[in-house]
Amino acid sequence: MEINKLYNENCLDTMAKMPDKFVDLVVTSPPYNMRTRIRNGQYTTREKSEHFSKKYKHFGDDLPIDEFYSFHSDVLRELLRVAKIVCYNFQIVTGSKEAFFKIIGYFNKDIKDIIIWDKGSGQPAMHGMVLNNCYEMVLILEDDKRAGRAIQNAKFKRGEMNNILRIGRGEKICDVHSAIFPEQLPFDLISAFSEKEALIYDPFTGSGTTAKMAVKLGRNWIGSEISAEYCEIANKRISDAIKLTGTTDPDKAIPGQQINLF
Numbered sequence: 669m670e671i672n673k674l675y676n677e678n679c680l681d682t683m684a685k686m687p688d689k690f691v692d693l694v695v696t697s698p699p700y701n702m703r704t705r706i707r708n709g710q711y712t713t714r715e716k717s718e719h720f721s722k723k724y725k726h727f728g729d730d731l732p733i734d735e736f737y738s739f740h741s742d743v744l745r746e747l748l749r750v751a752k753i754v755c756y757n758f759q760i761v762t763g764s765k766e767a768f769f770k771i772i773g774y775f776n777k778d779i780k781d782i783i784i785w786d787k788g789s790g791q792p793a794m795h796g797m798v799l800n801n802c803y804e805m806v807l808i809l810e811d812d813k814r815a816g817r818a819i820q821n822a823k824f825k826r827g828e829m830n831n832i833l834r835i836g837r838g839e840k841i842c843d844v845h846s847a848i849f850p851e852q853l854p855f856d857l858i859s860a861f862s863e864k865e866a867l868i869y870d871p872f873t874g875s876g877t878t879a880k881m882a883v884k885l886g887r888n889w890i891g892s893e894i895s896a897e898y899c900e901i902a903n904k905r906i907s908d909a910i911k912l913t914g915t916t917d918p919d920k921a922i923p924g925q926q927i928n929l930f
Contacts, residue, residue, distance in 0.1 A: 671867060671888050674879070674906070676899045679743060679871030679892035686750040691890070692821075692866035694747050695854045695878045697757035698740065703730035704763030711763075730763065737767035741774065743871060748778055748811040751869060752821045755857045757785065757849065759804040778809045780819045785853060786834045806833075806857070824860045848874070854881040862887060876902025883909040 675682045705712050711733050731739065747754045758768055772779065783806040790800030812820050822829070835852045854877055858868060864886045870878035873891035875898060882889040883906060893899050 671890050674873055674876070674891040674893060674899055674902055676894070676896055677892060678894055680746060682871070682890070682892040683746040683750050688749055689752055690867070691751040691869040692753070693858065693862040694751045694754040694756070694869050694871065695857045696755070696870045696872050697849045697874075698743070698872040700759050700761050701731055701733075701736050701763030701767070702761055704733060704736070705730075706762055733763065733766055736764065737770055740767060740771060744771065744775060744809070747871065748809060752810070753819065753861050754807070754809040755783075755861065756807040756809065757804055757853070758807070759801060761801070772807070775807075775809060777815075778811055779807055780810055781808045781817055781831055782806065783808060783857075784832045786832055787837050788834065806853075808861075819861070822861055823863055829860045849877060851877055851881055854878040855885065858882060858885050858887060873902050874898055876905045879906050880909045883913060886913075 669685050744754070744756065747756075758764060760768060785804040785806060787802055787804070790802035793800050808819060810820060814820065833853065833856055835850050835856075837850060858878075858881055862868060865888060867888045867890065868878065868882040869890045869892075871892045873879060873893040876891065879889040879891050879902065889906075891902065893902060
C-alpha cells in the first residue's frame with residue numbers, strides 16, 4: 669500500500685487494505701447529514717428543491733438516520749482497528765443527533781475524552797426553538813482496553829493540552845466544497861497526538877486540510893475521498909504544501925511512496 673497518497677474511494681475500501689494499527693493517528697471530520705430534516709415530528713429526506721447539499725456538490729448529505737448510524741459505526745470500528753488514536757470531529761444537527769448520541773453510548777469504553785471545538789459564535793438556527801450552534805465535538809478514541817481518561821498514545825506533556833479549543837471557523841476555499849474546517853484544528857490535534865514522521869489518516873479527506881497540515885508538520889499521510897473533483901482540489905493543496913515545506917528527502921512527504929506492509 670502506498671502512503672502519502674489520496675485514494676479516490678470509500679474509506680472502508682481503503683481501510684480493508686490496512687493491517688491492524690497501521691496508522692498512528694486519524695484526524696477527520698465526516699459529513700454531518702445536514703439535509704436530513706424533520707417534518708411533522710418525523711425524519712424525512714431533503715426538501716424537493718434541494719437536489720444536493722449546499723455544502724457538497726456531489727453528496728446529498730441526507731442519509732436516513734439508521735443508515736447514518738450504521739455507516740459511522742462501521743467506520744469507527746475499522747478506524748479503531750487500523751489506528752492507534754482516532755480524532756472524530758462532528759456537530760450535533762437534526763440529521764446526526766440520535767446517531768451520534770447512540771455512537772457515544774456504543775463506543776463509551778473506547779472514548780477517552782471529548783474535545784470541544786469552540787467556534788466563538790453560532791450561525792442563526794434554521795428554525796425556531798433551536799439553539800444556535802457555537803461548537804463542535806471531537807471524540808478521542810483508543811482501542812487499548814484500559815479504563816480511564818489517560819490517552820496512552822498521546823504525545824503532549826502534563827498540562828499542555830486542553831479539552832476546549834477556541835478556533836474560528838474555516839475559510840471557504842472553493843465553490844464545490846464549502847464545509848472546510850480550519851487548518852488550526854488538525855494542526856493542534858496532529859501536534860498533540862503524533863510525532864515527526866508518524867502516519868496520519870483522514871477517511872473523509874474533502875479538500876485535504878488534514879493532509880496539508882500533516883505535510884506542514886513533517887508527518888506522512890493517507891487520505892480517502894469518494895469525489896474525484898474533491899481529490900483534485902485536495903491534491904493541489906497538498907502539492908502546494910509540499911513545495912512550501914521544501915521537502916527533498918525521498919522518504920518524506922512524497923506522494924505515492926511505496927511501502928512494504930509485511
